[in-house]
Amino acid sequence: MIVFGVALLAACTLIGVYLGDLLGIALGVKANVGGVGIAMILLIAARIWLDRRGRLSKGVKFGVEFWAGMYIPIVVAMAAQQNVVAALTGGPIVIIAAVGSLVLCFGAVALLSRFGGRGHTGAEAAHAGAVIEGDADKIAPRREV
Amino acid sequence: MNSTGIWHGIEHVFIEQSLVAAFAVVGGLILVSNYAAKRLTNGRVHGSAIAIVLGLVLAYFGGLYTGGKKGVADIPALAGIGLMGGAMLRDFAIVATAFEVDVIEARRAGLLGVLALALGTILPFIVGTLTAVAFGYHDAVSITTIGAGAITYIVGPVTGAAIGADSTVMALSIATGVTKAVMVMVGTPLVAKLIGLDNPRSAMAYGGLMGTVSGVAGGLAATDPKLVPYGALTATFHTGIGCLVGPSVFFLTVRALVG
Numbered sequence: 201m202i203v204f205g206v207a208l209l210a211a212c213t214l215i216g217v218y219l220g221d222l223l224g225i226a227l228g229v230k231a232n233v234g235g236v237g238i239a240m241i242l243l244i245a246a247r248i249w250l251d252r253r254g255r256l257s258k259g260v261k262f263g264v265e266f267w268a269g270m271y272i273p274i275v276v277a278m279a280a281q282q283n284v285v286a287a288l289t290g291g292p293i294v295i296i297a298a299v300g301s302l303v304l305c306f307g308a309v310a311l312l313s314r315f316g317g318r319g320h321t322g323a324e325a326a327h328a329g330a331v332i333e334g335d336a337d338k339i340a341p342r343r344e345v
Numbered sequence: 346m347n348s349t350g351i352w353h354g355i356e357h358v359f360i361e362q363s364l365v366a367a368f369a370v371v372g373g374l375i376l377v378s379n380y381a382a383k384r385l386t387n388g389r390v391h392g393s394a395i396a397i398v399l400g401l402v403l404a405y406f407g408g409l410y411t412g413g414k415k416g417v418a419d420i421p422a423l424a425g426i427g428l429m430g431g432a433m434l435r436d437f438a439i440v441a442t443a444f445e446v447d448v449i450e451a452r453r454a455g456l457l458g459v460l461a462l463a464l465g466t467i468l469p470f471i472v473g474t475l476t477a478v479a480f481g482y483h484d485a486v487s488i489t490t491i492g493a494g495a496i497t498y499i500v501g502p503v504t505g506a507a508i509g510a511d512s513t514v515m516a517l518s519i520a521t522g523v524t525k526a527v528m529v530m531v532g533t534p535l536v537a538k539l540i541g542l543d544n545p546r547s548a549m550a551y552g553g554l555m556g557t558v559s560g561v562a563g564g565l566a567a568t569d570p571k572l573v574p575y576g577a578l579t580a581t582f583h584t585g586i587g588c589l590v591g592p593s594v595f596f597l598t599v600r601a602l603v604g
Contacts, residue, residue: 213440224585230503233585236436236558237578240443244451247444267441271573272393273371274438275566277430278559279400279530280371281418285408287527290520293491297476298524301469301495302532305554308464310540312457312554313547325545328445329571333393 205263212242269334356422363425371429374399394534394567401527439562439581442574450545451575457546458579461553466587469495469556470595473521478603485600487514491521492599493591497557498522500587507592526560533564542568545575552576556583 213236220235227233243264250256287294330336359366378399379392386395404416413419418427428434473495477488490510494501494517501518504510510518533542533555541547548565552575555561561580565573 209437209441209444213437216440217436220585224588227589229585229589230507231499231585231588233589234582236439237581239436239440240446240574240578240581243440243443244446244448248448261444264441264444267438268444270434271438271442271562272396272566272570273368273375274430274434275562276374276393276396276400277367277371277426278435279397279430279563280374280404280407280423280426281416281430282401282404282527282559283408283414283523284401284405284416284527286414286520287524288405290517290524293476293480294517294520294524296479297469297473297491297495297521298528300472300476302525302528304468304472305465306532306536306540308461308468308554309542309547309551312461312464312550313541313544315457325447325571328442328447328574329569331445332442332566332570332573 201257202259202263202266204257205260205265206267207263208246208260209243209264209267212246213239215239216242265331268331269336271332272334359422360424364428365425366422367425367429370423370426374403391534391567391569393570397530397563397567401530435559435562439558439573439577442577445571446574446578447545451549451578454546454549454575458549458553461550462556462579462582462586465554465556465583466496466590468554469525470591474599482514483603485596485603486510488603489591489596489599490514490518492595493587494518494521495525496522496587496591497584498526499584500591503588504591504596508596522557526557526563529555529557529560530563530567533560534567537568542572545572548572548575549579552579552581553583556580556587558584 216239217232217235219238220232223233224231247256250260375392375396378396382388382390382392382395407417407420411419415427417423470492473492474488477491482488482491486508487510489508490501490505491514493504498519501522502515505515505518537543542551552561558580561576565576
């Protein structure tokens with residue numbers, strides 16, 4: 201059932217965010233520490249668990265992958281509500297600090313991505329790309345773990 | 346019914362059905378962007394990159410028009426954009442992308458992600474603090490708050506509030522973080538090839554280094570959708586770590602240095 205996929209995603213998100221809040225409190229931080237990341241790890245674990253028991257039905261997959269496919273539209277909506285006026289009128293100190301850290305961090309990505317070689321980009325990655333891009337026609341059947 | 350009557354009727358529907366209206370508006374925006382990507386750039390630029398930039402442009406004019414802080418979402422008829430692109434659905438969709446993660450790849454890049462997170466917190470902070478000093482700030486509280494803003498626009502105000510920064514410095518700190526997020530969204534697809542951002546491993550490094558979840562989310566969506574979950578996985582820890590070290594280790598270090 202599709203709703204089980206959506207509910208699984210919701211449960212993982214709620215548990216992850218809750219654990220992130222707890223981690224924040226434990227560390228004495230007024231913020232959620234890695235809640236979304238924990239939720240992602242839970243969802244990955246749930247996928248593997250269901251798959252091993254042969255219970256990863258088409259409906260469950262569809263319920264989750266629909267929301268993965270809504271990712272880009274949601275990001276576009278997120279972009280449309282940024283405080284761009286503040287960003288563009290912040291003055292030189294804002295621009296210099298932002299550009300400076302950006303250039304340095306892009307450089308560090310270039311440096312770090314040289315370590316350990318490149319990852320493989322097989323059929324599984326193509327599947328992931330199609331799902332997150334939201335292009336249903338390109339979604340190929342995935343090879344299960 | 347005259348034309349103002351029709352307009353009011355449409356506006357009423359948009360306000361009442363805010364989230365549904367947002368789906369329609371964003372869908373239209375992406376349709377136009379994909380068409381422009383195909384026809385005007387011959388497919389060289391990703392349709393979603395154009396859509397994100399278009400979203401930012403609309404946010405700019407929305408902000409000018411309403412004087413608010415939430416771009417087009419401050420226009421009543423487009424308030425649904427605020428819900429659709431807000432933190433709740435954004436995080437929900439980000440978690441959903443994890444369903445597509447190649448576990449072996451992610452695990453292999455784990456250490457790289459940790460290293461990236463450390464650098465992604467320290468480097469922007471140093472740049473931010475040096476900029477603050479160059480512009481004449483001499484007290485540890487202001488320097489730390491502006492430096493923390495260069496980490497992300499959440500770390501900035503959280504740190505500032507914790508160490509008691511004044512509101513102009515807080516505003517500057519938030520503006521720095523927002524500017525960085527916007528630049529990451531726009532800049533990533535432009536430099537992706539140059540920095541080797543084309544595989545899960547470099548995406549995890551990128552997520553940890555850039556940090557800002559909205560910047561990373563937008564930047565990777567515009568570059569290569571299949572890399573999204575890897576970047577998001579590390580980026581999501583970035584703000585929390587920044588909020589942890591900003592008011593503590595970083596503030597104490599700055600205070601020790603400037604006295």
